[in-house]
Amino acid sequence: MKPFTIVTGVAAPLPRANIDTDQIMPKQFLKGVDRSGLRDGFLFDMRFAAPGVPRPDFILNRDPWRDAKFLVVGANYGCGSSREHAVWGMVQLGIRAVIGTQFGGIFYDNCLRNGVPAILLPENDVEGLLTLTADGARSEITVDLPAQAIVAHATGKSIAFTFDPVHKDMLVRGISAVDATLERSETIEAFESTYYAENPWLA
């Protein structure tokens, strides 16, 4: 997994609340058995009027946001379906982190497993970033995960954020969760032998 440390780039505002994963990755893009080809599917109906026909006024189709590395999103972004395709497509489009007040829980976990920090900020900070980044000339920010800070270049203002230390460590070091857990194999085996002895009907 690609480590995330300090990343600078344009942030695009998506203020709508409750953008669900059906909208982030519609069903016609869920037919594969691999992770490829999801870039176009990301927010398909917002970005495209038809396949290959972009909506020119949508924020991610305009300069400078077409090269956005961050999304500043409305409440409950990524709610709904568990489909990880939503995150794969977002990453394929070049998004490195998302910033909002609250994310869909499964979406948050999916981001974590794909090297994408989903950063929680208080509502007024998110409002501030939504307004700031709606101005293309002021849309560049730096996300510093080790220091847990977002710096808006136009204002020079730094916003501190909290982040689960375990999750931060995985993202900063780009650790595979499976590898990390398999290092605890003996602990899992020991747990199982007690667990199934105590709950034999589950064995």
Add this chain to the structure above:
Amino acid sequence: MTQARTLYRKIVDAHTVQRIDDRGNLLLYVDRQVLNEYTSPQAFSALREARRRVWRPKNSLAVVDHVNPTAPVRTLAIADSAKAKQVSYLGENCREFGIELFDVLDKRQGIEHVVATEQGFVLPGMVVAAGDSHTITHGGLGALAFGIGTSEIEHLLATQTLQYRLQRSMRITIDGTLGTGVTAKDLVMAVIRDIGADGAAGHVIEYAGGAFRAMSVEGRLTVCNMSVEAAARGALIAPDDKVVDYLRERPRAPRGRMWDEAVERWKTLRSDEDAKFERDIRLDASHIEPMVTWGTSPDQASAIGGVVPDPAQESDSTRRRDMQRALEYMGLTPGERLDAIRIDRAFIGSCTNGRIEDLRDAARVLRGRRIAQGVRGMVVPGSTAVHDQAEAEGLDRVFLEAGFEWRQSGCSMCVAMNDDHLLPGERCASSTNRNFEGRQGAGGRTHLMSPAMVAAAAIAGRLTDLRPLVSP
């Protein structure tokens, strides 16, 4: 003295393999996982690439449910070759990794969450995770169950555990009695309307109170199922005798002495009396009326007697914009009576409301009646077992005589990943769980409600209060 614990905490504690830190990060043991054809393929591929084995294949069950056709005569044929490949790849993966599969033609096939409970694959006190957000359904049996993404499926298959973070706890207590014609679906829709689509974010809900004691197990499954639409990371109802009766002699339920031991243990699955919940909410069941959604988020809902709300009355500017957009998408005008909204389609089915009691409820409304001209109605049972049970009870005849299509089981038009979908602009009364834009087909307009309310809407050709049709 040990500290009083919630049911949620007890289940997590019993499944904690190891604490990772002192802030609630831990390695959680998972008893059961269910796999489907569209969220599992990349997990299996990743295992294969890394030359990993499945830690404990017998804890997994695989079911084809999302992409299979639901045409009245069951075949293996899937016209779309990409979807056919998903099904064949699931079969390949199950064979290679030694996982049991209920394929399309299997008599035990159905929507994974319906199958897992009716087979007794899920039991009280278990931790269950699967690559589908509606896995939360199993909380109705007293299991901690939640949806996960494909990377987590891979992790689970490889280790039988998840790196888990303890969630906050929330109790929703509902006393009082639901009125005639008011169902578990209406209750959970009222909860979602009240607390919002992110109202339970970061929380596991425990439902408590007389309304749940009186509720059937299938009703409880409906309530827990839809709790994810309030962003809950789990939903629990403490198991009682109704759950024991529901599970007795299910194909995978324990037998004999094992059964007795299990039942004894299930009696301990309740929150301690003085357990502390981080949030506590109370509602009165007798105030709940038949519900319908008017918007594109499950919390945009109202009692059927209401009107389409006016965004101009909303003080919060973001919410006002979202309401305006929802009404525009739905083609509705503020002030319009909800029971004047005409429909083109009626859909009964899904993991929320595709069980036998749901079909009985709908059939009770439809018996001796015809659906309105111009309305296309579909009944898609939640599983093949439900389908066969309904036929044994003659419900299929009621649906067919009323003018509904009687189809085979699957997720069908709840998620519209097979060939069942709305056309742009079509409006559907639907017993499903999500009214998101395009959920039932690009440009389709979904109104969520109970199966009996769908039946009533189909007869009237518009949304309508079912109560006059079922009053004694």
